Amino acid sequence: ARESGGRSKIAVFSRNDKVDAVGSCVGMKGSRVQAVVNELHGEKIDIVNWSETSSEFVSRALAPAKISSLRFNESTGEVLAIVEDDQLSLAIGREGQNVRLASKLTGWKIGLMTVRDAERRDRLESKLQMDISEMYGVTPRISQKLKGIGILTVQKLHKTPIEELLLIEGIGPKIAEKLKATASETMEELNRALEELIVKERESEAAEETPLFDEEVFGSEEEKKEEEAPLTEADLFKDLDAKPSEEDEEESDADGPEDETAGDEDEAADEETAGDDEGAPGAEDEEAAGGERAEPGDEEDIERPEPDARESEEPAGAVENEETDVDEDESDDTKQQ
CATH class of the missing domain: 1.10.150.20 (5' to 3' exonuclease, C-terminal subdomain)
Incomplete structure (x- = not known):
């Protein structure tokens, strides 16, 4: 059986039991069959042993697929070849070429079916x-x-x-x-x-x-059970401690502008107080300079007031002026005496 330019199937037989018919055609390391393949421009050749038994011959013709069982219908010249699921594609061949050549070679109309489908059909046929x-x-x-x-x-x-x-x-x-x-x-x-x-x-x-959901996306139940850890009281109430409630957030948002306004008023009051403190030393200097001069005998009895905290903050120029005025008054009193 041959499909020109594609593939050929040849059945060979030897009358001498000591001679391997297929090995003789193939030759040493495939030299004989390779020479024929080269002459046919790469056409593939399958060589199988011929047999008088129809079951053996059909099984060999469907090689390289492994046949599980065969069901013959001699009245119609049909045979059903039952194979495993992984052998079905090999039995069919490329574009059905393998099963077509096997049918031509054996003279039987060959049908293919998987073991699962055959069992299902038998069960339903019995009903x-x-x-x-x-x-x-x-x-x-x-x-x-x-x-x-x-x-x-x-x-x-x-x-x-x-x-x-x-x-x-x-x-x-x-x-x-x-x-x-x-x-x-x-x-x-x-x-x-x-x-x-x-x-x-x-x-x-x-x-x-077919599952209803993709197990890879949602994960299996066993993986979820392993990932889930037992909950404790700290886990249950940590959200209450860490995050304020919505009502607290609303109150804080409402109180925010008032707090800012109060802060601005406090800052303004502090600035006014600081301004008054700075102006006070100048007024005291004027009173000290323009006041009555102390008598010479009373200089020792005059007790100078301790410098106030605010006076310590007076500018350096004002302190120097005050000391200069005091020295001038003392020199005038000395001259008069």
């Missing part, structure tokens, strides 16, 4: 089994004759070749053809119902597997 007596057009006499040769269900009748039906006593060509036609129509209806059940079951499984 849709219809007794042969329930099929339209089957009389009790014909039903008894069909059951006598092992045809108990409509599904079994559909798979039975018409030649076997003709061997039954009392069933002629016309009756056999009607039975096969009715069985085919009934199977079409059952297959539609089966496909609907399979679709519904797949949808329900997909809904169960």
Whole structure:
């Protein structure tokens, strides 16, 4: 079997048990097959062992995929290959090339199905089994004759070749053809119902597997339990100590302008007091300079007042002027004496 420019599948056989047919075609380190590949401009070649057993031959033709089981329908020339989920893509091949070449090579029409889908189909088919007596057009006499040769269900009748039906006593060509036609129509209806059940079951499984929320964003419950630490009284009341309530914040905002106004008034009053303190020393100097002069004998009895705290803050020039005036008065008194 070959698809020109793409891939070819070749089945080989050796009559001598000591000769490896595939190894002989491949050659040492693939030298023989590589020469053919080069001549075909890179076309890939698969070489498999031929077998008289259909199951072995089909399994080898579908290589490199590993086949779990095969179900043959000789009446239609079809075979269903059941594989694991991870082998399905290998059995199909690129754009279905592998399964097409295997079908050409073996002469069987090959279908592929995963193990999970096969089990689901078998389970649902068992629920849709219809007794042969329930099929339209089957009389009790014909039903008894069909059951006598092992045809108990409509599904079994559909798979039975018409030649076997003709061997039954009392069933002629016309009756056999009607039975096969009715069985085919009934199977079409059952297959539609089966496909609907399979679709519904797949949808329900997909809904169960799909989470409502992204676990990576919200995290699992176990991680949350590990992260959450036990709460204490300090944790519960720390917000009350650290942050004032909304009412306190509103009161502080309302009292803020009044406090600022009071602060401005206090500053103005302090400035006026400081101005009065600075002007007081000048007035005392004038009184000291323009007052009556003390008598010479009374100089010793005059007690000078201690300097006031405010006088210590007087300017240096005012103190010097006062001392100069006192010295001049003493010199005048001395001259008069």
